[in-house]
Amino acid sequence: MDKKEEDFLKKLLLTFKIEAKEHLSAINEGLINLEKSSPEKETDLIETIFREAHSLKGAARSVNLKEIESLCQSMENIFASLKRKECAASPQLFDVLHRAADCVSKLISGEQEINISERKNINEVINLESVLMGVPIQKQQIEKEPKKKELIQSIPLTETVRISTAKLDSILFQAEEMLSVKLSASQRAAQLQEIGASFAVWKKEWTKIQPDIRVLAGDIQHKQENEKLLAFFNSNHDFIKSLETRLILIAKSAENDNRQFGGMVDNLLEDMKKVLMLPFSSVLGAFPKLARDLSHESGKEVELLIEGEDIEIDRRILDEMKDPLIHLLRNCIDHGIEKPDERRLKKKPPCGTIRFALTSRDGSKIEIVVSDDGAGINASLVKSAAIKRGILSLEEAGKLSEQESFPLIFRSGISTSPIITEISGRGLGLAIVREKVEKLNGIVSFETQADIGTTFRIIVPLTLATFRGLLVQVKDQLFVLPAANVERALRISSGEIRTVENLETISLNGEILSLVRLGNVLELPGKSSLDMITQIVILGSEAKHIAFVVDDILHEQEILVKSMGKLLSRVRNIAGATVFGSGRVVPILNVHDLMKSAVKTAPIKKPAVTETEAKRNTILVVEDSITSRTLLVNILETAGYDVKTTVDGLDAFTALQNQEFDLVVSDVDMPEMNGFELTAKIRADKNLSEMPVVLVTALESREHKERGIKVGANAYIVKSSFDQSNLLEIIRRLI
């Protein structure tokens, strides 16, 4: 194959992928809708999915992807028989269809190695189809409507073209640049007007000199020279007068141009921003399927309701919000919604409901409410998780009220889940939600009630480009603080600063706030002098407040955020920069970072316990396969642990009696005593009951995971997704 042809095929495949993904998401959406639709709507839905499958089949054939083609053919056949009411839509049928769609999705994304179980799925679909074809008609009672193929209703669709986002971004960038051109145009116009105004001064001077000129004209002695001079004066006067007239004309048209140009730039920017707006449905469209998969995995029943997904938002914000929204959904299913039997006991419908509701707020913000009718968040579980991670002391935990302890769930590493698995229990999800939302200058909050449910409320701006910022000066440098994070700006006298345990604090409305110097946090050189009056700003992020000392507060203004270029990919404490009308570049501060840095910069009260860290931890590995054992030992020893190995549960338990270990990593399937039995035995032993146990297994099943929780394992890792960083991270978390 020559290179040209190869290139062409590559291009073709790429195009196919984009197209196929669209068909596939339509199929997925259709399947979800079909599952819960009423019989009247069924026909239309089936027709839609049927057509999508058909188009996908055609597309696959054109790029010679036989597997996708045959899968689509089978799906198409199934839908054809559904259409003819030759078979009924059963839950199993849906399961198979969903799996088929998953397979197609994997094939499309180019995962070359489709494993055996997926092959089985493919065959299953194909078999099912052949079974169906042979199956006698089940729903004969339905009258055969001799419906003619309806003409597809001619809905006026707006035409669309596909443009790469990179191109759009570059256009937006240039459109934003027009702002500074607009600004300089208005400056030019103003300057011209100023010059025009300066003629008034000249006129005054001219009038003042008139009497002297008249004297000069009356002087007969030097008549000839004077006449020459006078003529020169007059011609000069006329010349300047004509200059004035012309200048005023130019100034006027410059002003007109400026006004017109300004309006055009504003319109262009407004339209450009709209181009970058996408409806939320472009992200939420995949959620029903995700909810279905996640709930099936965890043995729960969940109905997902989405409201207001048509609301449009800046694509860049949508991109940033995708992960947090997935985390919230996962959170609702994993931690919120209970199992059907549990729900029945609580007199709730067995199927849980999760709602995503989007509403626009005062034109510039969007509120996203994610609520579930699950168990609510258990305050004491949150507290004990925080104590375990060393974030709270027992004493502090005792003082916290329920309400006060809830914000802890946003802290990284806090999870109420009893076991660490592939997808949850690491306590990162909500920390990510908060960080992303705050990065967008948004806020996140939640309410929870035991057995009634939990509601998360997120407010983010509609567009990313501009926000209100407060301009502050620190050590002769200017910085912008996002106004959303500034709670108060005030002046205090030095007498109000109190030192508590070597830390400066101020008291405000009865609350004691720590006081730090922004210059120190930003590592700016030079000593900050203490004036009699100190200017401070109180910044808030994640329910914490810290007072920062600045040298001066200038004013508040609209800020256009820009990235600092590819070299400065992420800078501590700095979120980006903005360009002022004068061309001056001013860094924008990252408040989330500042709060963290402020804690670090503050003098440490006492040295943390380091002795235990110096001691090497010893891990007992229980594994019957020699390959796995060698691999585990290798990983753990490289990470600096002392490792002892045993070949089965019995062997391990004996070792535990004779030697002290810090953690046990055990396989599940082993001769003599398996991993579950070993864990149960460890938990039952009064000396070993607190020993952390990590189960490593080849089996990924819910029953096993639940059994792991029941016997009291601390973590459950599946070997198929077993990478060492994952294992090491979990171990670090446990000891």
Place this chain on the structure above:
Amino acid sequence: MISQEDKRKILKERAKALAEQPEKKQEDEHIEIVEFRLAHEKYGIQSSYVSEIYQLKELTPVPCTPQFVAGIINVRGKILAVIDIKKFFELPGKADLHKIIIIHDNMMEFGILADAVLGTGQISIRDIQPSLPTLTGIHAQYLRGVTKEHLVVLDAKKILCDKKIIVHDEI
């Protein structure tokens, strides 16, 4: 008087001489470089990587960045980081800064500080002496070498591709 035949012979020889390929020159490749001065030393950088020379008007320092990041500038509305290669190479000497040479490739773009830009010139690759006894280790890897005229030729490609130059600092 030259005979007709001699004339033809001479012309033929001339034509042949002119038509001859300058074989030697082929192995003697040239590169075009932008020469600049920084702290009393002359540097050169391959001009194909230089997108423009920018007059330094205002440099905004960025706190919490490594020493070699001199600050950020506004180039027609786009913000670019500017680095001080003296600091990046950990060389002594203070610069008297007037110009910024903006270098780029597909993945990266930033400015480097210069006292003055001396112009462009051709240098033969053969004239670049690759090994520098005084510059070793880290420093040598960003250099193509030094010419007889003591012009230090930077390896723009290596500097642009170097991951170490990217600031990515989480808290």
